[in-house]
Amino acid sequence: MSTLLITHPACLDHLTPAGHPERPDRLRAVERALEAEKFQNLDRAQAPAAPFEIIALCHPLEYITELRDATPREGILHLDADTAMSSGSFEAALRAAGGAMHAVDEVLAKRASNAFVATRPPGHHAETARPMGFCLFDNAAIAARYAQKQYGLARAAIVDFDVHHGNGSQEIFWADKSVMYCSTHQMPLYPGTGALIETGEYDTVVNAPLRPGDGGEKFRAAFAERILPRLRDFGPELIVISAGFDAHMRDPLANLNLEEADFAWATQNIMEVADQCAGGRVVSLLEGGYDLKALGGSVAAHVLALMHG
């Protein structure tokens, strides 16, 4: 079995205002990085559009249809100060959620050892009924709930190493003891959530905030001391990674100082827990990462780790 790479050209048609960091070139940088010789053995698939009822596992149907109906025919519609839609955005969001769903199908059916989904818009800031922080649907949350619904998993976990806290994933699973949400992120930083004391209704939310200027050593310590032991105790049957690469030192939106090797290390350690309790099942979804060079290099390191452990 190989690692599966899922993407879709429709994700390039989600346009944002000029100068916006979450731009189509991000996906082009990821695709370029994964064209290298060493990625030849990746299986590759196109993301299907998620059916509304799958997205509705995490978002009310009216929220989905309101976004569809709000889609502008031309130009850019601002949903909030950071989040915008163009004519291609709704289709891109359906493909991003559908890529997450397809990754779960392929990994759970053992047709892929694990999967990386390179799509946009990202997802982890989207709350139950609110688009936010460049995100329309919470793809990681949809993957976790879909795996439970479709395959009867009792427990799933989301591990989020994007530099921003995944307020949406935390909100969606705040009172759901069947899904653990773990996050390292810079604090203070947008969106402001993710303090240590935010632990969810059933102590299944695990936040490990880092300070501006922290680097690989502090990041790895947060993982090793706070996140991995909790993950092991919880014993998820699937691990979904909210793989944002904006904690890289070159990233313009934040001030953590991670390098490519830190993302590879985190990936390997998540895979180790997955091997212990989840039959190795890992589905990784692209979230942030706004310096194109850092994004390409970091995704390459992450996917190599997925391929080789």
Ligand SMILES: [Zn+2]
């Ligand atoms: Zn981010």
